[in-house]
Amino acid sequence: MSKRSRVNWRGYIPAITTPFDADRQLDLAGLGRLLEWLEAEGMHGLVIAGTTGEWTSLSPAERKQLFAAAGDQLGKRLPLIAGCSAFTAPEVVDFAEAAAAHHFEGVLVTPPPYLRPNADEIVDFYTDVSKRTPLPICVYNWPPGTAIDMPVELLERLADIENVVAIKQSTSDLRSFVGTFFALNEKVRVFGHSMDEHGLALLQARGGDGTMGAGAVLGRVHPDFYNHLWAGEIDAARACGVKDRMILDHWYTRELVGRFGSGPAVLKAGLNVQGLPGGFVRRPLRDVADEHIATIRETLVAAGRL
Numbered sequence: 001m002s003k004r005s006r007v008n009w010r011g012y013i014p015a016i017t018t019p020f021d022a023d024r025q026l027d028l029a030g031l032g033r034l035l036e037w038l039e040a041e042g043m044h045g046l047v048i049a050g051t052t053g054e055w056t057s058l059s060p061a062e063r064k065q066l067f068a069a070a071g072d073q074l075g076k077r078l079p080l081i082a083g084c085s086a087f088t089a090p091e092v093v094d095f096a097e098a099a100a101a102h103h104f105e106g107v108l109v110t111p112p113p114y115l116r117p118n119a120d121e122i123v124d125f126y127t128d129v130s131k132r133t134p135l136p137i138c139v140y141n142w143p144p145g146t147a148i149d150m151p152v153e154l155l156e157r158l159a160d161i162e163n164v165v166a167i168k169q170s171t172s173d174l175r176s177f178v179g180t181f182f183a184l185n186e187k188v189r190v191f192g193h194s195m196d197e198h199g200l201a202l203l204q205a206r207g208g209d210g211t212m213g214a215g216a217v218l219g220r221v222h223p224d225f226y227n228h229l230w231a232g233e234i235d236a237a238r239a240c241g242v243k244d245r246m247i248l249d250h251w252y253t254r255e256l257v258g259r260f261g262s263g264p265a266v267l268k269a270g271l272n273v274q275g276l277p278g279g280f281v282r283r284p285l286r287d288v289a290d291e292h293i294a295t296i297r298e299t300l301v302a303a304g305r306l
Contacts, residue, residue: 011044075103
């Protein structure tokens with residue numbers, strides 16, 4: 001049995017925001033409402049405490065509290081993947097054990113940020129995590145956040161590690177993504193297909209697992225891109241992709257950095273404008289300034305959400 005068949009992750013699996021209240025405290029009631037909305041909108045799974053979930057400002061206790069709340073509410077209803085990125089393997093494993101206790105199916109892990117480890121050190125890091133984690137691992141290549149852009153040769157070495165079953169290739173470089181996909185798709189699941197004409201062409205021609213994109217701010221438009229594709233309704237899938245592309249083009253730069261503030265701030269503003277529980281970001285991040293809210297609203301109107 002190939003490693004990719006150990007999990008059934010596929011389709012649109014957003015990395016969701018973490019609601020904080022006006023005092024910047026963890027808002028578990030808001031999280032509960034957000035989770036119910038996401039499931040009702042048909043998400044194929046969720047990433048909790050990823051980059052968009054602001055794991056960098058969560059204390060270890062808060063991150064575990066988040067896993068407990070989300071896992072106990074939705075863990076038996078949707079595949080949940082826990083954002084467990086940290087500076088050391090023991091820290092990653094500690095978070096993974098907490099997630100496993102609350103019905104999560106896997107962990108998402110970047111190389112240790114800030115330190116800039118070399119290729120051999122990154123292999124050692126994931127090997128150490130693999131030996132001790134109770135859950136399958138999705139390797140997260142996130143160059144804008146870690147300042148490490150793992151080449152295909154390194155990702156191939158990581159895909160050989162026992163508990164690595166998937167790769168989230170979050171690059172804006174189409175050539176880099178396609179290279180990763182063709183090299184590793186038969187061994188592990190590869191996420192990162194763009195939901196546009198390029199992604200659609202590749203999915204139709206060669207298949208693929210899906211997208212772990214940020215936010216799900218358009219609701220069922222995102223999972224319906226894949227639902228329509230799987231049903232052979234290509235024009236309908238293309239229409240969903242056009243709306244998803246509006247978010248990327250209007251709110252983010254080509255390097256996948258938010259135009260009006262950080263990624264979490266932009267997505268939370270998009271949820272708040274719709275009356276959904278986005279909430280506030282934590283410092284040092286800033287909420288989107290009032291003068292940019294109108295632009296966010298215009299995009300949502302154009303996408304049919306308002």
